[in-house]
Amino acid sequence: MRRILxxxxxxxxxxxxxxxxxxxxxxxxxxxxxxxxxxxxAADLKLRGATAAECHVLDARGMDRFxxxxxxxxxVLGGLDTALIAHGTxxxxxxxxxSVETMMQEFATNALSAMALCTLLxxxxxxxxxxxxxxxxxxxxxxxxxxxxxYGSAKAALSAFTSGMRQRLHSQGxxxxxIKPGFVDTPMTVAFRKGVLWASPATAxxxxxxxxxxxxxxxxxPWFWRPVMAIIRAVPEFIFQRLRL
Amino acid sequence: MSEAIxxxxxxxxxxxxxxxxxxxxxxxxTHRFAALPDSSPLLAxxxxxxxxxxxxxxxxVLLATRGLDxxxxxxxVSGVIECxxxxxxNDLIELTLxxxxxxxxxxxxxxxxxxxxxxxxxxxxxxxxxxxxCNHVLEFELQRSDGTVLRCTPEENREWFCATAGGLGLTGLxxxxxxxxxxxxxxxxGGDSRRFRSLGEFFELDRVSGGNYExxxxxxxxxxxxxxxxxxxxxxxxxxxxxxPVKSRLPVRLPLTPPFSLINGLTRNFLNQAYFHRPxxxxxxxxxxxQSFFYPLDGILELNRMFGPKGFFQYQCVIPEAVAERSxxxxxxxxxxxxxxxxxxxxKMFGRIPPLGMMSFPRPGxxxxxxxxxxxxxxxxxxxxxxxxxxxxxxxxxxxKDARMSQDSFQQxxxxxxxxxxxxxxxxxxSLWRRVTQ
Ligand SMILES: Cc1cc2nc3c(=O)[nH]c(=O)nc-3n(C[C@H](O)[C@H](O)[C@H](O)COP(=O)(O)OP(=O)(O)OC[C@H]3O[C@@H](n4cnc5c(N)ncnc54)[C@H](O)[C@@H]3O)c2cc1C
Ligand SMILES: NC(=O)c1ccc[n+]([C@@H]2O[C@H](COP(=O)([O-])OP(=O)(O)OC[C@H]3O[C@@H](n4cnc5c(N)ncnc54)[C@H](OP(=O)(O)O)[C@@H]3O)[C@@H](O)[C@H]2O)c1
Numbered sequence: 001m002r003r004i005l006x007x008x009x010x011x012x013x014x015x016x017x018x019x020x021x022x023x024x025x026x027x028x029x030x031x032x033x034x035x036x037x038x039x040x041x042a043a044d045l046k047l048r049g050a051t052a053a054e055c056h057v058l059d060a061r062g063m064d065r066f067x068x069x070x071x072x073x074x075x076v077l078g079g080l081d082t083a084l085i086a087h088g089t090x091x092x093x094x095x096x097x098x099s100v101e102t103m104m105q106e107f108a109t110n111a112l113s114a115m116a117l118c119t120l121l122x123x124x125x126x127x128x129x130x131x132x133x134x135x136x137x138x139x140x141x142x143x144x145x146x147x148x149x150x151y152g153s154a155k156a157a158l159s160a161f162t163s164g165m166r167q168r169l170h171s172q173g174x175x176x177x178x179i180k181p182g183f184v185d186t187p188m189t190v191a192f193r194k195g196v197l198w199a200s201p202a203t204a205x206x207x208x209x210x211x212x213x214x215x216x217x218x219x220x221x222p223w224f225w226r227p228v229m230a231i232i233r234a235v236p237e238f239i240f241q242r243l244r245l
Numbered sequence: 246m247s248e249a250i251x252x253x254x255x256x257x258x259x260x261x262x263x264x265x266x267x268x269x270x271x272x273x274x275t276h277r278f279a280a281l282p283d284s285s286p287l288l289a290x291x292x293x294x295x296x297x298x299x300x301x302x303x304x305x306v307l308l309a310t311r312g313l314d315x316x317x318x319x320x321x322v323s324g325v326i327e328c329x330x331x332x333x334x335n336d337l338i339e340l341t342l343x344x345x346x347x348x349x350x351x352x353x354x355x356x357x358x359x360x361x362x363x364x365x366x367x368x369x370x371x372x373x374x375x376x377x378x379c380n381h382v383l384e385f386e387l388q389r390s391d392g393t394v395l396r397c398t399p400e401e402n403r404e405w406f407c408a409t410a411g412g413l414g415l416t417g418l419x420x421x422x423x424x425x426x427x428x429x430x431x432x433x434x435g436g437d438s439r440r441f442r443s444l445g446e447f448f449e450l451d452r453v454s455g456g457n458y459e460x461x462x463x464x465x466x467x468x469x470x471x472x473x474x475x476x477x478x479x480x481x482x483x484x485x486x487x488x489x490p491v492k493s494r495l496p497v498r499l500p501l502t503p504p505f506s507l508i509n510g511l512t513r514n515f516l517n518q519a520y521f522h523r524p525x526x527x528x529x530x531x532x533x534x535x536q537s538f539f540y541p542l543d544g545i546l547e548l549n550r551m552f553g554p555k556g557f558f559q560y561q562c563v564i565p566e567a568v569a570e571r572s573x574x575x576x577x578x579x580x581x582x583x584x585x586x587x588x589x590x591x592x593k594m595f596g597r598i599p600p601l602g603m604m605s606f607p608r609p610g611x612x613x614x615x616x617x618x619x620x621x622x623x624x625x626x627x628x629x630x631x632x633x634x635x636x637x638x639x640x641x642x643x644x645x646k647d648a649r650m651s652q653d654s655f656q657q658x659x660x661x662x663x664x665x666x667x668x669x670x671x672x673x674x675x676s677l678w679r680r681v682t683q
Contacts, residue, residue: 012275012312037276044315047340187275 008087
């Protein structure tokens with residue numbers, strides 16, 4: 001049985017992933033902003049087989065409360081060996097261009113908060129010499145594009161940060177999984193028109209759980225985004241700057 | 246995205262008959278605590294397993310309820326389950342069957358939501374024993390566009406319960422459901438199947454079977470000429486003990502709509518004759534897994550696509566028992582004379598347990614379900630002629646399967662519709678409702 005902390009547990013991808021863990025009988029500690037929604041999810045996960053499903057209300061920007069959060073998760077679950085960091089906001093690019101404050105807030109939510117939580121978790125897992133941390137980054141972090149480079153650069157920060165941390169933790173028995181979804185049909189992307197490239201949260205969740213169990217370093221969800229992003233990264237900057245993406 | 250991709254995807258905005266391609270604004274609901282969107286007309290959309298326009302709302306808003314798919318509570322001693330309205334029957338069964346509990350009523354597909362099952366007050370092969378779905382609903386929560394949330398049970402807010410049961414989604418959004426399940430010894434059903442050569446034989450078989458078998462249904466041979474009218478295979482079964490098989494079957498997919506219909510005279514006659522004459526049509530001790538017994542068509546996901554891009558019509562009517570044999574014969578003869586042919590025909594006797602819904606379809610008599618590839622005006626003319634027979638017999642047609650019945654027919658079939666109108670939420674409507682009342 002795994003003891004799992006999920007940050008951003010009301011996210012569609014996180015909830016679908018939690019259902020997979022519940023089915024396996026794992027114990028879950030769910031962190032999010034809405035108490036009633038967390039409780040509804042927890043009740044469901046218990047019926048689906050979770051050994052435990054506890055709720056904790058916290059905004060990811062309340063980083064000073066993270067040490068207490070991690071302690072509390074470990075105490076309530078009787079230990080902690082797995083974490084999934086899933087929260088995020090698809091930043092309003094135009095608003096971020098117009099306001100430095102908005103831009104910095106978006107960066108704090110999408111990058112700094114996750115990096116802060118990773119730092120605490122990494123130290124705890126390194127000390128106990130085992131554990132798995134998974135962070136949901138994005139294919140948007142593979143290259144900055146004019147349509148969403150604030151979100152993209154925050155995800156790029158996460159990808160680089162987790163890559164370095166993976167190296168650091170490797171010899172200490174701790175796995176770090178960087179998850180890069182492409183298009184997933186969730187509340188974050190309601191406004192988008194859906195087509196064949198889109199995956200459901202349930203499909204994404206199956207890939208994510210498999211990668212977390214195996215300790216896959218970098219997971220593209222679904223796999224075809226790896227070659228797609230390789231091509232997009234390979235376009236020389238002098239051409240890329242003229243494209244409308 | 247291109248139109249081709251749009252129609253490739255089923256999902257909110259399409260219905261099972263593949264007949265109607267309307268534009269909608271789809272609002273996915275992701276939890277049960279939100280207010281309704283402040284626009285109209287609104288309509289809840291479950292899993293789109295209705296065939297026509299009861300789940301469509303042309304140029305309006307569809308509240309996609311599949312995101313309301315959380316279990317809330319399950320008591321494995323009493324068999325009472327509470328969940329959000331977008332939970333699928335299949336998912337419910339996966340959770341409760343290991344504890345020996347099964348839905349009290351199930352339609353011919355497990356891919357329906359609880360909200361959809363209530364709104365059409367669906368029936369199963371055990372109607373003669375237990376009535377329809379809403380006879381087993383203990384409670385639901387109805388959210389209205391004025392912000393009120395009503396807790397409805399057969400006692401509390403009874404009139405809202407009765408308006409919403411079979412209420413075609415028009416009384417508001419069902420968010421939460423409490424349902425009494427029935428105990429079963431396992432996933433298996435046991436029984437037998439028999440050929441019958443005429444409608445008379447069918448009624449006789451049904452008379453002797455109803456008392457001993459919880460589930461009864463007949464399949465009619467659609468390949469026959471006039472001489473064999475009304476022959477078919479009668480199936481009956483009960484839940485029996487046995488363990489879950491180790492291997493669960495993966496469904497086959499029909500991922501694309503073929504550019505033409507795979508259903509034509511040749512395939513239809515071949516399949517129907519083969520079905521009638523196959524040795525298993527006459528089985529004395531048959532054993533079925535619940536999936537193949539209740540959901541034979543779910544083995545091929547998107548089976549509806551085989552009718553090609555023009556889609557197909559279902560026609561399901563119920564005819565009072567006293568005139569059933571005569572009217573059904575008339576229906577078969579009318580079809581035979583029309584040049585149109587049904588691919589699949591299912592016949593079942595409804596029992597006398599009255600439905601709770603003011604607009605529910607089930608009522609005592611024989612119910613016949615047919616499906617016709619869409620050949621445009623020809624098909625519509627035939628269905629209109631069948632309506633004339635159903636109206637004359639004092640029967641009714643099932644809105645869940647309809648895409649074309651006239652206002653006059655609807656209002657004859659559902660004489661309560663005027664009284665029901667008072668319960669329709671002013672911000673809710675559907676393509677079907679506008680079609681049959683305006
Ligand atoms: C292969 C097959 C076999 C079938 N066999 C049978 C059968 O044996 N017996 C039978 O009775 N039916 C049968 N049906 C029809 C099916 O059971 C009904 O159409 C059912 O209502 C579909 O449920 P759905 O969740 O897909 O709802 P939809 O088709 O999406 O919607 C149906 C209605 O429910 C309303 N609705 C959905 N969710 C809510 C909600 N949360 N709140 C308020 N209103 C809501 C919609 O507005 C609409 O009016 C069959 C269908 C198929 C495809
Ligand atoms: N969907 C995609 O196509 C896609 C693609 C690539 C990457 N991703 C990433 O996948 C992750 C999950 O997103 P999703 O698609 O599942 O969308 P989602 O359902 O909208 O989930 C986003 C979650 O982040 C939470 N959140 C936002 N700001 C927060 C804050 N300050 N504090 C705490 N929680 C906060 C939200 O909480 P509330 O519920 O309280 O608002 C919500 O639960 C995100 O990191 C996203 O960037 C998604």
